[in-house]
Amino acid sequence: MGAKVAIIGRPNVGKSTLFNRLVGKRLALVDDTPGVTRDRRPGEARLGDLKFTIVDTAGLEDADDASLEGRMRRQTEEAIAEADVVLFVIDARAGVTPLDAHFASVARKTTTPVVLLANKAEGRAGMPGLYESYSLGLGDPIAFSAEHGEGLADLYDALKPHVDRVSDEEELELAKADEARTGIELDEDGELLEEEEPVGTKERPLRVAIVGRPNAGKSTLINTLLGEDRMLTGPEAGITRDSISVDWQWREHHIKLFDTAGIRRKARVQEKLEKLSVADALRAIKFAEVVIITLDALVSFEKQDLQIIDLIGREGRALVIAVNKWDLVEDREAAWAKIRDANERYFNQVRGVQICTLSGIQGQGIDRMMESVFTAYEAWNSRVSTSRLNRWLERATASHAPPAVAGRRVRLRYMTQPKTRPPHFIAFCSRPEQLPESYTRYLVNNLRETFNIHGTPIRLSYRKGENPYAVKKKRKIQ
Structure with missing residues (x-):
């Protein structure tokens, strides 16, 4: 396993x-507002021939342990304890502040090697702060600019004694591994590309995003799954901002979990930072294979929940509904009846979706939820042979014939399935533009029930078959 390098420092010094x-990507949210980062975010970093895991952390603040800032500081302290090297970042333009001096004294007491970076040192404005940083007692500072990439050579020299170098052979293997991971990319239709590798292996973990409204218990659920306080939690709504990915193993299956920010109604999202957080959550949905939407059992199925479910359906992802905080429900029979009613009335696009009740804080219902995740994934990968499809099409049209328009009936001649992830079917017919939406819903629901494709969207599109007499008519005209 490669070396871990933690980035620490007070808020708004340029850690993200x-x-x-x-990491070479815009993974972490960046804004002028102090305290944007709250959770530890790991990433695979490269600097020349050095390869290591870089960990972005929350800004160090001197606050009470029970406060949000205090809990954020504990997350940073855990990152320091796990790191092989620490990058202590200060703002060279602001100079050394009392907070910098306070936490530098803490860093001096650790046995972990510390590299001092005077960030924002481009130009003359950062020179006084650079010279002032010698007083922190953390060795010679590196004049650095994260925004413009200045000082990377000096950082390379500072990390080289502590970080593994990559040989030419390993470089080639890494390039092949990167090429093999192109399944995360989307095709021309915006769907995930199909992959031949078995899902759930260490090389190919199942990507599961956990989404929902703010304060639905997403981070608490992930902490329970991992068995540690990996994500920052608390009674405050909207604690999570970045979409954080963590590796986890359930039974023999390898899974990559994505914790996301709570998604509120679009009209209520006014601040730029929250817009960035929601966009990050939507990106996590786009690249996930299965999405777990967590609902608060005490206020389940609000309009925003239904809109998030509709969004997941439009993105074409397999879906599992987790009704969290079930341990707090007093009348469970009435609550379950409400959930079942909503399932029958509103979930047209993902009819038959798996619904699980659980308690994220107590760990109840976790196995049932994960079994539902893999059931939904199998449905998402469903493939039906062309012969079975056309036998089904014959029965479906005989049972409920397409409507007649202007005295002429629309004829469905042939059907095939070109894609999975989600299942996509194409029907060839005489006049597709005249088929009503109600008949498409009939076919989709019949497909779902006949071939047991539940908990995933189904795409059904039409193509107009060629008229065999059109060429003869043209010849007669000529």
Whole structure:
């Protein structure tokens, strides 16, 4: 396993910008507001021939342990304890602040090697702060600019004694591994590309995103799954901002979990930072294979829940509904009746979706939820042979014939399935533009029941068959 490098420092000194620079992607949210990062975010970083895991952390603040800032500091302290090297970042333009000096004294007491970075040191404005940082007692500072990439050579020299170098052979293997992971990319229709590798292996973990409204218990659920306080939790709504991915193993299956920010109604999202957080959550849905939407059992199935479910259906992802905080429900029979009614009335696009009741904080119902995840994934990968499809089409049209328009009946001649993930069917017919939406719903629901494709969206599109007499008519005209 490669070395771990933790980035620490007070809020708003450029830690997330440095993280994005080293991983080569805009993974962490960056904004001028102090305290954007709250959870630990790991990423695979490269610097020349050095390969390591970089960990972005929350800004260090001197606050009470029970407060949100205090809980964020504990997350940072855990990252320091796990790290092989610590990058202590200060703002060279602001100079050394009392908070920098306070936490530098803490860093000096750790046995972990510390590298001091004077960030934002481009130009002359950062020179006084650079010289002032010698007083922190953390060795020679590196003049750095995470925004412009200045000082990377000096950072390479500082990390080289502590981080593994990659040989030419390993470089080739890494390139092949990156190429093999292109299944995360989307095809021209916006669907996930199909992959031949078996899902649930270490090389190919199942990607599961956990989404929902704020304060539905998403981070608490992930902490229970991992068996540790990996995600920042608390009574405050909207604690999570970044979409954080963590690796987990359930039974023999390898899974990559994505914790996401709570998604509120679009009209209520006004601040730029919350817009970035919601966009990050939507991106996690787009690249997931199965999405678990967590509902608060005490206020389940609000309009926003239904809109999130509709969004997941439009993105074409397998879905599992987890009704969290079930241990707090007093009249469970009435609550379950309400859930069942909503399932029958509103979930047209993912009819038959798996609904699980659980308690994220107590760990009740976890196995049932994960079994539902793999059941939904199998339905998402369902493939029906062309011969079975056309036998079904013959029976379905005989039982309920397509409507006649202007005295002429629309004829469905042939059907095939070109794609899975989600299942996509194409029907060839005489006048597809005249088929009403109600008949499409009839066919989709019949497909779902006949071939047991529950808990996943089904795509059904039409193509107009060629008229065999059209060429003869043209010849007569000529």
